[in-house]
Amino acid sequence: MTKLHSKAFLRRAGRLLAGASVAASALAFAHAASAQTLTIESWRNDDADVWNTKIIPAFNKKHPDIKVQFKADPPTEYNAALNARLAGGTAGDLITCRPFDASLDLFKKGNLVSVNDVKGIENFSDVAKSAWSTDDGKTTFCMPMASVIHGFVFNKEIFDELKLTPPKTMAEFHAVLDKIKADGKYTPIAMGTADQWEAATMGFQNIGVNYWKGEEGRKALIEGKQKFTDPAYVDVFKELASWAPYMGDGYKSQKYPDTQNLFTLGRAAIYPAGSWDVPIFRKQADFQFDAFAPPVVKDGDKCYISDHTDIAIGINAKSKNMDAAKTFLSWVASPEFADIYANELPGFFPLSKAKVEVKDPVAAKFVGWRGTCESSIRNSYQILSRGTPNLENELWNVSAQVMNGSMKPEEAAKKAEDGLASWYEPHKK
Amino acid sequence: MTDLTASQVQSTDAVRARSRFPVHIAVFLAPAVAIYTLFSIYPLIDTIRLSLYAGDETGLRSFVGLQNFRTLLADPNWSGQFWNALRNNLIFFAIHMVVQNGIGLGLAMLLSLPRLTGGSVYRTLIFLPTMLSVVIIGFIWQLILNPLWGIAPSLLDAVGLRSLFGPWLGQESTALLTVSLISVWQFVGIPMMLIYAALLNIPDDLLDAATVDGAGPFSVFWFVRLPLILPTLGVVSILTFVANFNAFDLIYAIKGALAGPNFSTDILGTFFYRTFFGFQLQVGSPTMGAAVATAMLVIILIGVLIYLFGVQRRLQRHTF
Numbered sequence A: 001m002t003k004l005h006s007k008a009f010l011r012r013a014g015r016l017l018a019g020a021s022v023a024a025s026a027l028a029f030a031h032a033a034s035a036q037t038l039t040i041e042s043w044r045n046d047d048a049d050v051w052n053t054k055i056i057p058a059f060n061k062k063h064p065d066i067k068v069q070f071k072a073d074p075p076t077e078y079n080a081a082l083n084a085r086l087a088g089g090t091a092g093d094l095i096t097c098r099p100f101d102a103s104l105d106l107f108k109k110g111n112l113v114s115v116n117d118v119k120g121i122e123n124f125s126d127v128a129k130s131a132w133s134t135d136d137g138k139t140t141f142c143m144p145m146a147s148v149i150h151g152f153v154f155n156k157e158i159f160d161e162l163k164l165t166p167p168k169t170m171a172e173f174h175a176v177l178d179k180i181k182a183d184g185k186y187t188p189i190a191m192g193t194a195d196q197w198e199a200a201t202m203g204f205q206n207i208g209v210n211y212w213k214g215e216e217g218r219k220a221l222i223e224g225k226q227k228f229t230d231p232a233y234v235d236v237f238k239e240l241a242s243w244a245p246y247m248g249d250g251y252k253s254q255k256y257p258d259t260q261n262l263f264t265l266g267r268a269a270i271y272p273a274g275s276w277d278v279p280i281f282r283k284q285a286d287f288q289f290d291a292f293a294p295p296v297v298k299d300g301d302k303c304y305i306s307d308h309t310d311i312a313i314g315i316n317a318k319s320k321n322m323d324a325a326k327t328f329l330s331w332v333a334s335p336e337f338a339d340i341y342a343n344e345l346p347g348f349f350p351l352s353k354a355k356v357e358v359k360d361p362v363a364a365k366f367v368g369w370r371g372t373c374e375s376s377i378r379n380s381y382q383i384l385s386r387g388t389p390n391l392e393n394e395l396w397n398v399s400a401q402v403m404n405g406s407m408k409p410e411e412a413a414k415k416a417e418d419g420l421a422s423w424y425e426p427h428k429k
Numbered sequence B: 001m002t003d004l005t006a007s008q009v010q011s012t013d014a015v016r017a018r019s020r021f022p023v024h025i026a027v028f029l030a031p032a033v034a035i036y037t038l039f040s041i042y043p044l045i046d047t048i049r050l051s052l053y054a055g056d057e058t059g060l061r062s063f064v065g066l067q068n069f070r071t072l073l074a075d076p077n078w079s080g081q082f083w084n085a086l087r088n089n090l091i092f093f094a095i096h097m098v099v100q101n102g103i104g105l106g107l108a109m110l111l112s113l114p115r116l117t118g119g120s121v122y123r124t125l126i127f128l129p130t131m132l133s134v135v136i137i138g139f140i141w142q143l144i145l146n147p148l149w150g151i152a153p154s155l156l157d158a159v160g161l162r163s164l165f166g167p168w169l170g171q172e173s174t175a176l177l178t179v180s181l182i183s184v185w186q187f188v189g190i191p192m193m194l195i196y197a198a199l200l201n202i203p204d205d206l207l208d209a210a211t212v213d214g215a216g217p218f219s220v221f222w223f224v225r226l227p228l229i230l231p232t233l234g235v236v237s238i239l240t241f242v243a244n245f246n247a248f249d250l251i252y253a254i255k256g257a258l259a260g261p262n263f264s265t266d267i268l269g270t271f272f273y274r275t276f277f278g279f280q281l282q283v284g285s286p287t288m289g290a291a292v293a294t295a296m297l298v299i300i301l302i303g304v305l306i307y308l309f310g311v312q313r314r315l316q317r318h319t320f
Helices: A003-034 A045-062 A075-088 A101-108 A126-130 A156-161 A170-183 A197-212 A214-223 A231-241 A256-264 A277-284 A322-332 A335-344 A361-372 A391-404 A409-421 B003-019 B023-050 B067-074 B076-111 B119-131 B134-145 B151-158 B175-187 B189-201 B204-212 B217-245 B249-255 B268-277 B286-314
Strands: A037-042 A067-072 A094-097 A143-155 A187-189 A268-274 A289-292 A304-315 A374-376 B053-055 B061-063
Touching: A037 A045, A037 A075, A037 A322, A045 A067, A045 A322, A045 A335, A075 B268, A094 A101, A094 A322, A101 A304, A126 A143, A126 A304, A143 A156, A143 A197, A143 A277, A143 A322, A143 A335, A143 A361, A156 A289, A170 A187, A170 A268, A197 A214, A197 A231, A197 A256, A197 A268, A197 A304, A197 A391, A214 A374, A231 A391, A231 A409, A256 A268, A256 A277, A268 A277, A277 A361, A289 A361, A304 A322, A304 A361, A322 A335, A391 A409, B023 B286, B053 B286, B067 B076, B067 B286, B076 B119, B076 B175, B076 B189, B076 B217, B076 B268, B076 B286, B119 B175, B119 B189, B134 B151, B134 B175, B134 B249, B175 B189, B175 B249, B189 B217, B204 B217, B217 B286, B249 B268, B268 B286
Parallel strands: A037 A067, A037 A094, A187 A268, A304 A374
Antiparallel strands: A094 A304, A143 A268, A143 A289, A143 A304, B053 B061
């Protein structure tokens, strides 16, 4: 090639590049000019339909000038995807908040703004706000939306067929399980350990509150007055270990969707549940189902439930539509939103003080336990999962292992305690 | 253009070009250099730089030297997971080397049989899974092996071997082996194709000569074909090594980022993911994650260097 040619070639390439970059920047500008909508980042991809057809239209009736867009990632990818987008400056205006440290971390890094001054925050109690407040409780950075409650869902037709009544104590619970197993037609407990979190949340946290007496035990654990090696916690692991013979064939590689299907196909009698399962079962199960609260250890014991503050919504500190975002948050705090949310997504219970009537009978039963039992949140969520090893991960691991029979209850308790004691001062003594 | 004008242009140009910077070389190299620098070299160097920093809770980063690596290798909470992931990764690699490349070699030999009918059909079918998405592979195999509604238990039942079935993906003793074999099933087409191509390159004269000299099929394979495809086997090995130590997707799709049960399927890729991006309540740490990524880079580098200096230099490439 001659020099003349190469020069011409370079010039042409340069012109092409310049043209392309002008076009690209023009596109970017056009995009920025049209961005007058609020985008919600969420992990609730299951609820996209409800957001798009019920919640957002209801909001637009009051505020027709603000467009809202619901954008969800799969739950397991949400934290990673959100952090990447926040770092890259492409995250949406509104951010659905995980409870406790994941969101506290976002606030400390300056990704979330305080919502203390947003109208409607006064509708929430301190307990409701605790999951999204700084450790001193002074600043709240997400508007609480809903909590989820643990319990047991059961197949009413199987219970009728085998003439069983919902158990109130652990002894009754085991009597019921034995009867179902003796009959042989149905799997007594629908649960798998492959996903690990089922064992920890639907097992350990679900029944555990009755053993460690809810908030009392949870706070004692944070203060270091109780340890995982205390009898109350070891007993929970022992109870979980005793479930193994009642679980389905090959439960060790059974995943969460398998568990749900096992129950909705009518092949299992009892399903250790989170209340968020209720709307799914409502759609999929063609039989009557009902729920009972986690059985108490001894007859006459006070009952506790895991009423876990699970979901809230905050504002991206880099949002260009701050006022619109605050308007949306105020609306989320309103009784109107609470009513829509509770009834369109039965199983997610509003945290606001407003009285909301839950129409789904099973979901209503779950929320009804708030009146008869003491509420508590999952004990690994506040403060205790800040270090390495991560307590929540450890609980998933050991709960699944205890149910798999590859670890003794005492060993599980010791592993959780040792992990915690390796970094958490109050447990070092 | 005639020869005369061509040589004239060249001579006047050559004088000028020798004294000045060869622009055309830079122009031709530019696209590759620019793309590599932007997407490969820069991120690599920045990762190494990031691994020397630590972030506090407000996200501010400060230089800490090799502290992250000390934590990774000396703090039992980190090193336990790291060595476990490395050990699992080595097992994962060993299974691929033996099973995937062994079967790949066998299939390539079968495909190169002279009197094979429908060879291209087999070739396509065996290669097909390689082109499928990992998520689909993971989903299909979980369904097949599902103890509740999978076809594996019913198939075994049909031949009276139901008692052999177990929840293989859920047992600590079998999970890693099962996941590895699924991966082998997916990727066996690649060594097969590479080795098959190498086998086709061997001239028939050599094989005929060996046969005339009295070599049986086994001797022909062992003393003629195998030495001739050794360079290809080396390339296949190094590709397997790099791919296995960067593996992540299949385990994530099947077992999730916590790689259960009890971290028995945790490999460096999933360990890195948890560290960098966080998991459930574990908050991700980009700096610690960068340290894990750098450790992975070093491990892969060591493997590749051993191959380059220990193996490849001794291999002779035969040309015909």
